Amino acid sequence: MWDIFLQSINKSYTESGEKAVNDVSLHVEEGKLFGLIGPDGAGKTTLFRILTTLILADSGTASVGGYDVVKDYKVIRKSIGYMPGRFSLYQDLTVKENLRFFATLFNTTIQDNYGLIEDIYKQIEPFNDRKAGKLSGGMKQKLALCCALIHSPKVLFLDEPTTGVDAVSRKEFWGMLKNLKSKGITIMVSTPYMDEASLCEEIALIQEGNIMSVNTPDEIIAQYPDMLYAIKSPGMNQLLQELRKSELVATANSFGEYHHITFSKQGSMELLLKSLHRSDVEMKPIRPTIEDCFIHLMTHE
Amino acid sequence: MNSQKMISTRDLTKTFGDFVAVNNITFDVRQGEIFGFLGANGAGKTTAMRMLCGLSIPTSGEATIAGYDVYKETEKIKQNIGYMSQKFSLYEDLTVAENIRFFGGIYGLKNGEIKARSRELINALDLNDQKDLLVGSLPLGWKQKLAFSVAIFHHPKLVFLDEPTGGVDPVTRRQFWDMINQASEDGITIFVTTHYMDEAEYCDRISMMVDGYIRALDSPAQLKKQYNAESMDEVFYELARGAKRTE
Known part of the structure; x- marks a missing residue:
């Protein structure tokens, strides 16, 4: 063996x-x-x-x-x-x-x-x-x-x-x-x-x-504990700042073309879209990558 | 000097004997832009970068860096740029504070200026407790963030970053890009190479070198459209898999 x-x-x-x-x-x-x-x-x-x-x-x-x-x-x-x-x-x-x-x-x-x-x-x-x-x-x-x-x-x-x-x-x-x-x-x-x-x-x-x-x-x-979403909108750096400040958002990390976010208890897609005051936003639930899992484990120890 | 163009090259070429390492590359980089310089191993990136930093005289063609000529004003170029790579950044056997003072001196800053900016920098990086530690004892991520700060300590117009995030953990890698974005907002032009294709997305524009030529140059969105690709990874693969040369 x-x-x-x-x-x-x-x-x-x-x-x-x-x-x-x-x-x-x-x-x-x-x-x-x-x-x-x-x-x-x-x-x-x-x-x-x-x-x-x-x-x-x-x-x-x-x-x-x-x-x-x-x-x-x-x-x-x-x-x-x-x-x-x-x-x-x-x-x-x-x-x-x-x-x-x-x-x-x-x-x-x-x-x-x-x-x-x-x-x-x-x-x-x-x-x-x-x-x-x-x-x-x-x-x-x-x-x-x-x-x-x-x-x-x-x-x-x-x-x-x-x-x-x-x-x-x-x-x-x-x-x-x-x-x-x-x-x-x-x-x-x-x-x-x-x-x-x-x-x-x-x-x-x-x-x-x-x-x-x-x-x-x-x-x-599969063990990733939260629902993960990808979000994209013109002015990605500015968007990241807004997401980090938002009480609706628990985590926000840039992942190439999109930012990956998880919501806090009071957050949801609808509420976030409303609060962002942006017209051109693409947002969708996604399957986490290993890098998402790595970041989660690193920051939750 | 044209303040709009931080880098401007026309048919820039470097040959070693019969070997054309860099073949007639022509491109401009605007002030404040984040420019990604990508390519397969052996495509000619390092040779091109050495010419742009004033370390290697071109065989033919023209280029100005921050308005200075790459043939005649190499010393001026070196004073006006910052440089950092994964391999060389800081002296491991000097402390944090000593490294800052050393590089400040190298770049010709006055003592008073060095002191004031050091304090600012150490506060900004939250390194007050570590400032007298040897750089060799710091975790890699901290080292890289400090190295970047040192590379722009003299407020250069342009900074060259050669695979700055290689081997860095995913959280620190993102913090590093926060710093790059901040520097860009402050007006510093960023010229960066990377093997991480997600980082290619963070650049305003990207060039792709293949076998000494620049085969593609555009924004990530346009490149994906042009190559009908889902991701920059696909664009890279499409362009680089035809490469004849390897490092």
């Missing part, structure tokens, strides 16, 4: 005891695509480093595939693939050399596991003799993923693989993950982009070292 367990994990890097990770418990089932969703400084990288046996937690227990991260670290290291947030391949080795190097480290060859990386590798194969340092961002990302997969790991840890990557390349990358998942690999991936949450089967929303919620994206959205 290649699942991931974290039980009451704590970790602090400072003497004052400020916690990078605070009493985190999580369970990721075998074969799942699991997302850690949260901003910089939430503790995502710390959790990855504990699970990949690179640092020790201050307290709590963690296991990968039933193996303890402290006692059985050697077994875990052989069975996992890890793509850190920072590009960590050898810049002065070529694409092919990097791949061969990582294969050799794990006592295997590129040919042995070619089937697993084929789809991704084919895209960078034309640049086989180019030094990794000279690759574009998107190609580096693909090479790093190939290197993390070369020993056919049971579990894949990907720390912010899409940060700083444009929207098109991000979509492409999530397509690759879906493919890998279909081959039975358990995947834990982190991202600061809330819109990527819906591409995971299960997610943890994490903020300042605390897990605020763990569930499927649909279930997290």
